[in-house]
Amino acid sequence: MKIVQSIERAFGILHELSKNSAGISELSRTTGLPTSTVARLLYSLEKTEAVEREGGKSVYRIGPSIVTMASSVNPTQRLLTAAQPHLRGLVEVLGEAAGLGIPAGYDVHYIGEIDSPHPIQIRDWTGTSLPMHIVPSGIIFLAHWPEEAVEAFLRHPLDRFTPKTVISPSEIRHRIVEAREKGHVWLFEEFSEGINSVAAPIFNHAGAVVGTLHSHGPSFRFPAESMEDVIANRVMQTASAISETLGHTQ
Amino acid sequence: MKIVQSIERAFGILHELSKNSAGISELSRTTGLPTSTVARLLYSLEKTEAVEREGGKSVYRIGPSIVTMASSVNPTQRLLTAAQPHLRGLVEVLGEAAGLGIPAGYDVHYIGEIDSPHPIQIRDWTGTSLPMHIVPSGIIFLAHWPEEAVEAFLRHPLDRFTPKTVISPSEIRHRIVEAREKGHVWLFEEFSEGINSVAAPIFNHAGAVVGTLHSHGPSFRFPAESMEDVIANRVMQTASAISETLGHTQ
């Protein structure tokens, strides 16, 4: 099918405006469209309140209807939506699956994932929940809880999932401290034998952790020899980029 | 000038989608457009990431580019932008000016206002700041501060602006309590003789007060005889509507 030209162009303009407010001729330059075309499109966008004028002058910026539409997206969907392109980028770079988790009581709930391109890959956990102490995302969440909440968590029974699962409160406390320092957590085969995983926090504008970004793969190839830190940095970097995207928003 | 049809229609679709995600035929029904047209527009919107498909199926919802564009709007502008239509509505109903304030230290900073249609009207305070204790918006902000912050505020010197200005800490404390109970504050000629004003809080998703909505007018006609409560309710209602619009957003 063929894309509707005026819509493509209109969104091109909106995209420019989301970087900087601008006038007609400036937009004409950046988009390469004739001024008359830009003027007409802006007029239409203004009528639909997708853009508004700055102080009555002919300097345009993103308008109310865009804000309203975006606010109709619920927080989880919003996180997913904002993260989507970053997830794709991460999977491309690492070659392993990347996903998002949100806290749900004492569990991490997985809300989305992009699978690795490898033929051998880990099942998609989207829609399921796992206890916080066995997955790196969980440790990340715990690391941003108040001490007393963490203590309450540690008092409740912690199941062992594999021989390597750490369930000792003192060891978990230690991991939490480390998570705060490093900004990421690696766990090796603690949830399931043969799976390694790394996670980093995603923050909202207020600095609260609203979700986690993780990447995981089969332990025989992930992480590759002495690549742990490189991978972790990449994951943290992507997580910040996602935070940034959610970012400025109220 | 004539509005570009496809843009108008595209935003009609986006508007529908911001209420509910939907498929092609449903949108065709709600917008009154032929399915082929809806399909083509959606295809274009999808390519620009203004919409995305829910789970790969052909159920569409608001997409990443809308969220990204909205997040590029800074919080103050965002508040203004989101509030604009509500402000207009309020001015229409009350016939008096309505405006927005944000906290700035111990002052309220006015970021926007729509003037009353009356020939006799109050000057536009946009861009200026006033001490919290003399304007109702200020009392609203104080009412949502922690006790100790309020006490610190009350310890700093409070200027008198008119004979009616209340500067006694105990009276201000009392007003703060009342503000919390009622959700609004009326002040009569405390900032300037001949001006009465009422304000209510605007909250973000997390329940924090990010701004205030106020309405003010000359004391000889505002508030009209025994209309105080009606007006206050209207202002509170509008403030909630604005909170709602900012609302769900992260």
Next chain:
DNA sequence: GTTGACTTCCCGTATAGTGGGAAATAGAGT
């Protein structure tokens, strides 16, 4: 398998968008 609801695709038509250029307006410099 059959039915019905929905989506995708095709293609002829003409409407609706386009862009060049002129006119009007705003802004900067002297």
Next chain:
DNA sequence: ACTCTATTTCCCACTATACGGGAAGTCAAC
């Protein structure tokens, strides 16, 4: 105040572009 330039607004003839009816394809339920 006046000129010169940059920018926006308006007009209009042209045809590229969006349109929508309808057919074909897909999917799900029964």
